[in-house]
Amino acid sequence: MKNSTKKLPFLLLGMSLLLAACGGGETSTDQTEDKGSDAAQEGTTFKVGITQIVEHPSLDAATDGFKTALTDAGLEVEFVEENAQNDQSMNTTIAQNLVNEGVDLIFANSTPSAQAVKGATSDIPIIFTSVTDAVGAELIDSMEAPGGNVTGTVDLHPDTIANTVKFLKDELGAKKVGTVYNTGEQNSVAQVQQVKKLAEEAGLELVEAAVSTSAEVKQATESLVGQVDSLYIITDNTVVSALESVIEVANANELPLMVGELDSVKRGGLGAYGFEYYDIGYEAGQMAVKILKGEGTPSEIPAAYPANLKLLINKGAADTLGLEIKESWNAEVHE
Missing domain, CATH: 3.40.50.2300 (Response regulator)
Known part of the structure; x- marks a missing residue:
């Protein structure tokens, strides 16, 4: 009994230290938990x-x-x-x-x-x-x-521009392709550089028209008439926000208009390799x-590319151009 009495203070001290350590651990966890x-x-x-x-x-x-x-x-x-x-x-x-x-x-x-x-x-x-x-x-x-x-x-899916350039050459018979873009948009400059490189490799000529505001889009598109046999509008925010101006010029001059996004096809572009x-x-x-x-x-968290790339063709635009939508295109059709 005497020995047990002597050990009691040490046992109590050990239990106190253990509880303190546990309590300290809980406080630390609370502090490191994020707001989420x-x-x-x-x-x-x-x-x-x-x-x-x-x-x-x-x-x-x-x-x-x-x-x-x-x-x-x-x-x-x-x-x-x-x-x-x-x-x-x-x-x-x-x-x-x-x-x-x-x-x-x-x-x-x-x-x-x-x-x-x-x-x-x-x-x-x-x-x-x-x-x-x-x-x-x-x-x-x-x-x-x-x-x-x-x-x-x-x-931008890695295959979007390559597929579009190939379609312009092989299916539309393009030789000179016009594009309108805002040189102040970094994403647009990067795309146009890629289009130009792939076009040159395919034996096509890319003719560029630059804008800085949506109000300039129609005039810039008109400046391409007579110089090109088709148009390709990338995912440029300035131009896409005024896409109706491009469509108007393209239709009036019977120029096939390939675009960079499916929504632009639904608005009147001929076609696009894109995603939702x-x-x-x-x-x-x-x-x-x-x-x-x-x-x-x-x-x-890794950044991600679009998952599902598909070709969408606007039937009305194709009819206007007298263009047959071929089964080999494996395209979805927007009526």
Whole structure:
């Protein structure tokens, strides 16, 4: 009994130290848990900023897809949504305003939007979509390992331009292809450089017309008439926002118009190898869900290419040109 009495203080001291250690471990875990985990458990509402460079159907569809992915995941979200209407000054202001709002995550829809928000914050997670060359735009280090606070989905499948150039030559008999684009959009410059390289390899000549605003699109397209036998409009936000002007000129001069996105086919372009912008917006939203739930960070989530590439042909445009839609094209037809 005497020996047990002597051991008691030491036992009590050991138990106290053990409890303190356990308590310290719990405190440390609480401090390192991110807001996503806490909010997912407690039903906290997230504040998510959305910045889009301009309104047009493809970008609008991507934003819809992004928002749907978050609501499908059961998250409570307050969206702070802004559109720059293709005004670069406003684009920069929106980026800073979203940072000042203290949002939990920013969705940047377009290359200029993503570049602006990256320049405004290195702390808030950023998910982009509708970006053509994320590495060239200096948004990420690589597709596989983005690094930093940015990741997302690009809007150019690796085979899109190659397939389109081949279609222009082999199926439309093109020799001189005209394109209109905004030289101030990095994603557009990257695409045109690729088109030019592939066109030259295929023995085609690319004739370029540059614009800086949507108001210049019709005149720039008209300047190509007489110089080219077909047109190819890439995923340039400035030009696509005024696509009806291009379609009007193309139809009036019986020029086949290949475009860079399926929504532009539905608006009157002849055809495109593309995908649904809603889908890449939705996939970007799924990335955002992981981040908000604390299941990953932008640096850990690889950026992604569009998954499903298909050829869509506008029947009305084909009929106007007297063009037969061949079975060998394996195309979907928009009536």
